[in-house]
Amino acid sequence: MNENAAPTLVESVYRRLREDIIRGVLIADSKLRISELRERYDVGGSPLREALNRLVSEGLVISIGQRGFHVPPISLDELRDLTETRILIETEALRRSILAGSDDWEDGVVVAFHSLGRIERRGDIDSEDRERRNRAFHQALMSACPLKKLLQVHEELYDLHGRYRAIAIGLDMNRRNLFDEHEAIYNAALGRDADTACEAARQHILLTAQVVEQRMADMAAQREQRKGAGKLSRA
Amino acid sequence: MNENAAPTLVESVYRRLREDIIRGVLIADSKLRISELRERYDVGGSPLREALNRLVSEGLVISIGQRGFHVPPISLDELRDLTETRILIETEALRRSILAGSDDWEDGVVVAFHSLGRIERRGDIDSEDRERRNRAFHQALMSACPLKKLLQVHEELYDLHGRYRAIAIGLDMNRRNLFDEHEAIYNAALGRDADTACEAARQHILLTAQVVEQRMADMAAQREQRKGAGKLSRA
DNA sequence: TATTGCCAAAAAATCGATTTTCTCCTAAGC
DNA sequence: GCTTAGGAGAAAATCGATTTTTTGGCAATA
Known part of the structure; x- marks a missing residue:
């Protein structure tokens, strides 16, 4: 089978x-x-x-x-709502995971981080693999959280958020160093500094959301322009 | 229609x-x-x-x-997981709701509280109506939370938790004064004292869960006893 | 010109029948 | 006596057809 x-x-x-x-x-x-x-x-x-x-x-x-x-519509409002809620859940799970993490947890985080880093350094835009490893990294970080239900809730939110991230795929390479952001979370997590790790995670999620917001604004502007052009051509 | x-x-x-x-x-x-x-x-x-x-x-x-x-099985582990996760979500939503609540929010809370209080004082064991108003009260308290997704997540958890609460329906009347517990949350919420309200809510949820745990332990003991009796009768 | 009513085509929802997969019992073999 | 193969019956999964509801266009009317 x-x-x-x-x-x-x-x-x-x-x-x-x-x-x-x-x-x-x-x-x-x-x-x-x-x-x-x-x-x-x-x-x-x-x-x-x-x-x-x-x-x-x-x-x-x-x-x-x-x-x-x-397919549900997307909106700036929902993006912001989802982003803030995800930050709330993810930082809480991360905090508890760091507090409870065993040696196995550390190993898992190390592997996931390096695996993700390899892809990021390679600079493939290939989102398929990248997205998978990105997800795996975030999950590895939180995996030692004893509240399983909290992790389930996070997965749900992560995927709902994924629809928005998809809008901006490839766009953030220019402006951001994703590797550094991940590394900051990584170092703080392994250093068992929950506060720093949560703040780094928060920033990381916020930055991603901002790229999406920018892209949504651009798209809205383009739509406006097309509408204006349409009016002209009809006139 | x-x-x-x-x-x-x-x-x-x-x-x-x-x-x-x-x-x-x-x-x-x-x-x-x-x-x-x-x-x-x-x-x-x-x-x-x-x-x-x-x-x-x-x-x-x-x-x-x-x-x-x-139908999913129930377990002590899941009850504890669910309880703690629900406390986390509910107190966070409550806190934000208290911070953001308008006059309309206050009105809603007042109505829900009195409506629930009337039922509680009447002492009906009727769980149908009671459960509905209890839910309505909790929802009214959180309703001003700006994060809609957080409220949705809470609803999900509340219903999953409901399966456990159902086990102990009617059992907590003797030991607890539910009205007082609700009143403590109510007063703190309307007094805009988020910390106190969250702590009261936390205690309230925990107490309910403890009654359920007790009941689950009793049921398990009964099962044990029946099993023992079965062995004897077969011997 | 705008509104309303009607009809045909399209789409959604639902049913009943068929196919596939499990389950449990029996019996043969070790 | 215990294990394993086989097969009948039960249950799940899926399909194809039917019923119900919506949609969009057109014409009649105000």
């Missing part, structure tokens, strides 16, 4: 849908027509609808009775 | 399943056979499975590929 094979069609299409929504392949605010999705993922209506319903509870899909499913 | 009518069968059976799981009507760790549920809720397989899949994402149902759905 293949380890990766989903035991169920629901499971498989659920994961693929999830990825596509978080990555922005399925556009925010767009309609998810059952017939189109059936074709896209090559599954029947039943497993598809079941997968969609799972995503509804995660906030990654919106269901409107008798009017089908939609 | 009836305001309360679910626009969709999925929605309707989702709510009913949810209630029954949280209330403990559907027993922890039991199997949820599609055919039985179909009969119980008088719906077809498709809406039923869709509703179940929503609950899977909320952690109120477990899905095992090709082996159907189950």
Whole structure:
């Protein structure tokens, strides 16, 4: 049996849908027509609808009775809300993890950090691998937090936030040194300095969010301009 | 059109399943056979499975590929995890709510408190109404928290916790004065004393959890005893 | 010109039947 | 007596068809 094979069609299409929504392949605010999705993922209506319903509870899909499913819209307000909430949860989990972390935890953090650093130094824009290792690093840092439910909540928020990060993929390379930001968290964590680590994590998340905000503003401006041009050409 | 009518069968059976799981009507760790549920809720397989899949994402149902759905087991470990995480989220939301609360917020809190107090003083064991008003009170307290996502997370945790509270329904009347506990939070909140309010809320949640722990221990002891008796009778 | 009512096409929701996969019991073999 | 193979029945997963609801356009009306 293949380890990766989903035991169920629901499971498989659920994961693929999830990825596509978080990555922005399925556009925010767009309609998810059952017939189109059936074709896209090559599954029947039943497993598809079941997968969609799972995503509804995660906030990654919106269901409107008798009017089908939609990708949730994005907004500056939600980004800010999500960012602040994620900071709250992530710093709390990080703090508890640092307090409770064993030798194994340290090992895991070291591995994740170096693995991520290698990719970052290589400078690949390849977001696939990068995003995975980035996530793994953040998770490794928090993994010793004894509150499992807190970690679950964080995962949820991280993925909701991921939809916004996807907007700005590749954009922050120029302005920021992500490696330094990660290193600051890393050093403080291994040094068991929870306050410093949390502050570094907070800054790191905030900076990422700011890049996204900038990008959203740019996009809004572009939309404005196109609208203006449209008016002119119609006049 | 009836305001309360679910626009969709999925929605309707989702709510009913949810209630029954949280209330403990559907027993922890039991199997949820599609055919039985179909009969119980008088719906077809498709809406039923869709509703179940929503609950899977909320952690109120477990899905095992090709082996159907189950009510999640309960455990002392999870209770403690859930309790501490809920305290964390609820006190944070409460703190921010107190800081940001407007006059309207105060009004809402006053109404919710008195409404709950009336029920409590009446001493009905009726959990239906009581639970609803209790929830409403807690929500009113936090409602001015600007982080909407934090409130959503709280709701999720509150309901997961509800499964445990259901175990001890009616049991805490003897030992505790719930009214006083609520009043302490109420007074501190309206007095804009966030620290005191958070501490009171923390104590309140902890006390409830302790009653549940006690009850779980009792049940475990009873099980032990029955097992012993079984052994004897078989011998 | 704006509004309303109606109809056909499209889409969503749901059902009933089929296929696939597990479960448990029986019996043969060690 | 214990383990393992086989198979019938039960249950889960999925599909295809049906029913219900919405959408969008067009014409009639104010």
